[in-house]
Each structure stands twice: as C-alpha cells, then as structure tokens.
Amino acid sequence: xxxxxxxxxxxxxxxxxxxxxxxxxxxxxxxxxxxxxxxxxxxxxxxxxxxxxxxxxxxxxxxxxxxxxxxxxxxxxxxxxxxxxxxxxxxxxxxxxxxxxxxxxxxxxxxxxxxxxxxxxxxxxxxxxxxxxxxxxxxxxxxxxxxxxxxxxxxxxxxxxxxxxxxxxxxxxxxxxxxxxxxxxxxxxxxxxxxxxxxxxxxxxxxxxxxxxxxxxxxxxxxxxxxxxxxxxxxxxxxxxxxxxxxxxxxxxxxxxxxxxxxxxxxxxxxxxxxxxxxxxxxxxxxxxxxxxxxxxxxxxxxxxxxxxxxxxxxxxxxxxxxxxxxxxxxxxxxxxxxxxxxxxxxxxxxxxxxxxxxxxxxxxxxxxxxxxxxxxxxxxxxxxxxxxxxxxxxxxxxxxxxxxxxxxxxxxxxxxxxxxxxxxxxxxxxxxxxxxxxxxxxxxxxxxxxxxxxxxxxxxxxxxxxxxxxxxxxxxxxxxxxxxxxxxxxxxxxxxxxxxxxxxxxxxxxxxxxxxxxxxxxxxxxxxxxxxxxxxxxxxxxxxxxxxxxxxxxxxxxxxxxxxxx
Amino acid sequence: xxxxxxxxxxxxxxxxxxxxxxxxxxxxxxxxxxxxxxxxxxxxxxxxxxxxxxxxxxxxxxxxxxxxxxxxxxxxxxxxx
Numbered sequence: 001x002x003x004x005x006x007x008x009x010x011x012x013x014x015x016x017x018x019x020x021x022x023x024x025x026x027x028x029x030x031x032x033x034x035x036x037x038x039x040x041x042x043x044x045x046x047x048x049x050x051x052x053x054x055x056x057x058x059x060x061x062x063x064x065x066x067x068x069x070x071x072x073x074x075x076x077x078x079x080x081x082x083x084x085x086x087x088x089x090x091x092x093x094x095x096x097x098x099x100x101x102x103x104x105x106x107x108x109x110x111x112x113x114x115x116x117x118x119x120x121x122x123x124x125x126x127x128x129x130x131x132x133x134x135x136x137x138x139x140x141x142x143x144x145x146x147x148x149x150x151x152x153x154x155x156x157x158x159x160x161x162x163x164x165x166x167x168x169x170x171x172x173x174x175x176x177x178x179x180x181x182x183x184x185x186x187x188x189x190x191x192x193x194x195x196x197x198x199x200x201x202x203x204x205x206x207x208x209x210x211x212x213x214x215x216x217x218x219x220x221x222x223x224x225x226x227x228x229x230x231x232x233x234x235x236x237x238x239x240x241x242x243x244x245x246x247x248x249x250x251x252x253x254x255x256x257x258x259x260x261x262x263x264x265x266x267x268x269x270x271x272x273x274x275x276x277x278x279x280x281x282x283x284x285x286x287x288x289x290x291x292x293x294x295x296x297x298x299x300x301x302x303x304x305x306x307x308x309x310x311x312x313x314x315x316x317x318x319x320x321x322x323x324x325x326x327x328x329x330x331x332x333x334x335x336x337x338x339x340x341x342x343x344x345x346x347x348x349x350x351x352x353x354x355x356x357x358x359x360x361x362x363x364x365x366x367x368x369x370x371x372x373x374x375x376x377x378x379x380x381x382x383x384x385x386x387x388x389x390x391x392x393x394x395x396x397x398x399x400x401x402x403x404x405x406x407x408x409x410x411x412x413x414x415x416x417x418x419x420x421x422x423x424x425x426x427x428x429x430x431x432x433x434x435x436x437x438x439x440x441x442x443x444x445x446x447x448x449x450x451x452x453x454x455x456x457x458x459x460x461x462x463x464x465x466x467x468x469x470x471x472x473x474x475x476x477x478x479x480x481x482x483x484x485x486x487x488x489x490x491x492x493x494x495x496x497x498x499x500x501x502x503x504x505x506x507x508x509x510x511x512x513x514x515x516x517x518x519x520x521x522x523x524x525x526x527x528x529x530x531x532x533x534x535x536x537x538x539x540x541x542x543x544x545x546x547x548x549x550x551x552x553x554x555x556x557x558x559x560x561x562x563x564x565x566x567x
Numbered sequence: 568x569x570x571x572x573x574x575x576x577x578x579x580x581x582x583x584x585x586x587x588x589x590x591x592x593x594x595x596x597x598x599x600x601x602x603x604x605x606x607x608x609x610x611x612x613x614x615x616x617x618x619x620x621x622x623x624x625x626x627x628x629x630x631x632x633x634x635x636x637x638x639x640x641x642x643x644x645x646x647x648x
Contacts, residue, residue, distance in 0.1 A: 232577070232615065232643060232644045233644050233645060233646040233647070234646075236577050236643075237576050237577050237643065237644065237645045237646070237647075238646070238647050240576075240577055240580060241576055241577070241580075241645075242647070243647035243648050245576050245645045245647065246645055246646070246647055246648055248575045248576070248642070249575060249576070249617070249618055249642045249645050252575075252618060252620060252623075252625075252640055252642065253618065253625075270588055274576065275575065275576065275579055275588075276588075278580075300647060317648075318647060318648045319648055416648070417648060418648075439648055440648075443646075443648055445645075445646055445648065446617075446644065446646045448617065480646070480647060483646055549623075
C-alpha cells in the first residue's frame, strides 16, 4: 500500500512506499502519526503548513467486514485540535483497490479548484475551474458524466471552498450519491484551503494484499461476521431501523437534546423515531437496511424518499434527527430529511448545523419548531449572507455573535445527540476526547452496569470506550461492527484477523495498544497546539442547570475528568 | 386489571400493523401480576430487555407488581448514533 503525496503549490504528485515503521499504522492512528511527524501543531489549520490526510485502515483491502471506512484528518479549523473524521461509503474500498493507503495533500493553491484523478498506475492533478462553486450533488453528477458512473468521489461543496469551519468532506455511497460525510471539525475547509475540489477514484484492478496466513484470515472473517449478525444491535436493531432506533430510547432516558439542550425529553420523539421512519421508508418506496459500503453485514443506512416517492436523501441518521429535530423542536421527519439533503449537498456537518440553528432559536432569530425558518437559515449559509457566514463558522461562533449564554460545545465543537447530564459516560468522552465533543469517540449508550446519571464509574467506562473506538477507527472498521466484541470469542476472531494479516503474536493488550498509542499521540499534538487538559470541560450551564425530566446535572469535576485516557 | 404496554424497536416489529403507536398494546391481567408475567405473556426474554419503565419511571426489578391502568415501556438493546 502506497502513500500518494500531492503538492498543491507545485502540482507535483508522488507515489511513495512508506517505511516499515508505518506498517501497523492505519486510519486514525496513521493520521495521528503523519501529523505528529510532519505538521507543526501551532500551524494555521487553513494555511499551507497544515496537511489534509485521507487514509484507509489496517484491514483495508481485505474482506474483513466493514473494513472500507475512510479517515479524513488534519488540524481542525473548528477546534484547533488534531482531527480524524471517519466516514463510510465507497472511497475507502476503492482507494485500497488502487493500492493506496493514504493521500497526503500538502501546501496550497489559494483560490484554485483542482481535481485529483487516480486510476490504476496513473495519478493526475487536473484543472477543475469548471467545477468551482458547485455543490456536492451537481458536482458528483458532472464528474460521473466526465469519468463514468462507477467512479468514487471525495469532494467538497461551496462551504469548503469558503472556509466554513463546519464544512464536511463528502463521499459517494453505493448508489453514487455524495451522501456520506466526514463531517466533524471542518475538514471540508481544510480541503478547500488547499484548492482541491474533488478526488476522483476510478475502479482499480484490486491491489494485492499480503497475508501471513490467508486461510486463517478467511476463517476468522467468517466467524466474526457471524458474531456481528448474532448481536441484537448489529444483527437486528440497526438493519431493521437504522441508527434512528435510538430516538425513543434516548428520549425515555431523558437524554434527547431538546430545544437547545434545555430538556432531555421531546414530545414529538415518536414522530421522528426509527420505528416511524421505517413506516415512511416502506410506504414511499425508500429503503431500510441499506449498506453504505460493499460487503457490510449490518446495513444501518437508508434511502429516504419524499412525499412524492422521489429520492431525497440517504443515510438519515440518529444524530441528524436528534440535533435538527428534537433540539430545534422540529417533529417532522420530512423537514429533517430536507435539512440532511441540504447539508450533504452544501457540505455541512449535520450535528454542528442542528446545534447552530437551535442556538439561533434560543436567541429569538426564529422560534423553536419553525421548520421553514430552519431550512431558510441553512440556505443563508450557502447564499453567503452576513448571518449565513457566521453560522458557517459553527455553533460557538454563532452563539457568541448572537449573545447566547447557553452554548453546547466542547473545544468549539457542538455536543452530539446525547445530553451529557443524563448520559454521563458519553459526557466524559465529550469533555476529554482529543477531538472535542464527539460521541463516536466513546458513547456509553450500551453500558448496562452503571446508571447513566450516576457519577461514579463513568471515567473508567469512557476510557475503555475511547480506547476501543480509537482502535476500530485505526483498523478501518465501522465501530458498529465492534458491539459483538463484548463477547471475548469475537475479540479472538478479531485478533486472528489481525495476526493472520500482519503476522506475529497478538493478544488483546497489543491490539488495544493501537488505540492507546493513538490517543497519546493526539493528546501530545493538542498540548503542543496549546490545547491542554484545562479545556477538558463541558459548558458551565450543564454543570449547574438541572436537566428535565431527570433533574440531573453534570457533576464530574475537571480533576476527575482528567483521569480519563491517562496515556 | 388492564394495562397498556408500549413496545419499541425490534419488539414492536413483531406486531407489524396490529400495533397502535398512541395507545400501545392493551393487556388484561389477573391481579397481582408482575412485570415478569407481562414479559412472559409477550414472549420477551428478560435478558433481551435493556430499559423498562412503569409510568415513565425506570425500573430493573422484573418482579414489581403492576397495577390497573399502568403504562409499561419495554425497550430491547439498541445502539448506533
């Protein structure tokens, strides 16, 4: 697997064979390693010194289930921290088939718009002025006209070109729609600052992957896939109802962000839940159990049609529903699906966007529950109105601009779809993750042995989860494929996969040291960037304002929080 | 005694269109019945339940006695996000 280095200033592209010391770095770990080795932590995230790294995980290119995840990283313009945004879709698998582990984009071509086209044995950086200013759906459609329907595309919309700190990098799904988002932390703006509009991946002829023991690998894959299918969440709940299955239970727990994190309970939850969404998908000819990448045994994605049975969006997820639905007081799934479509098209993080709109509602710009007003505010971002430009800088910037006191962010990034007062393990993760508030770094929703509002034990739970998630993000596997590792037999199958791919003796300590080392590198990068443990805290209002209906406050102190991820 | 049971996620799917979202599932039970009896009646194994609420109050005690007009919420394990 090669590294493809692209110098945007000179236009030079170079395929490199990485040194042996890089062999066991993939995905999130590889981003941490490359940034540690090559990027000054104090650099301007949108300047030429920052690098955009797009890479696959350790098990990419194999038939390990869900191993086609893609990591997109760099120094974040939203948080000022190191950032890895993780995404499904087709691009990870296509990069592997082209023999590429990582694309490292260096320097910048300000104001330009290039297309990086990669095919078997051929890499070209092409002028793409004709694509400048296009949003993702039209951009991908034009690229498909030019290069064929089977290409994979990694792209930015107008928001990334304008340097919006809430902008995404979008990835095409199995239908060729740019509906999967490396959403968090403004990686779209980093790509835009380089002058790179899109990466086009042509179908490759499947690069050889070396195995230490291929038969053992295939057997381990078979057993692990069975483990995924036997687990009630990855085998039943997610395929049937998608991640939206969480709406009703998080609401019942009193942790569903509602009206800018002022309640944990939303009267309209049933209308925006996974159960109702399944009815809508069925009635309109949409699809549940949809896969975002080939070979996924879970299929938590969906295809959502509008009232007239026409394609509207794909991959309508819990977080999008929580933040743009309950948190904005909006109880129409059709409105939320339209918001999701606009966000994918323009290239906006749906979590950050929902939190930003709710802050506008709190400020009185529009009332809570105003569907049309919410859609209009998103349109302002793409129309670059004065207010739209502020909204594009994220929830914290918007809250400050509008004089809102209750701003739900950590290290400048908005909190996701679980109020940390009623799900404290996830709260520890929000506060201490090197990424800023990010549920995917360690969500305690499945934890059964410790009550979610209880203070004790949450630091340990979060630490355990953060190591696990960082490990899966480095293997390049979807974190949903990891639920089954609660059963030690499946950890054994996972170890067999890694050892038969790379050789050597592997035990759980060695496997999870991947996550530990990654977290350690990330923390070090942040400290050198000037973002230390003193910023490991939740917004103050969450520590003082009881959350209805549980009446819980976040009472884990900063000193206690800083015992999390002690690496 | 009559109670109503609200089912979620995969538990609800078993009832297809015979489930009323507003009202839930009406059940008639003998006096003194427990949550465990309710689960048995619905053929739900206790180990498959992740969250259980009686009139919106969480409980983990499957031997709590139910009373007339109670509303019971039953959730399987779910995850994602």
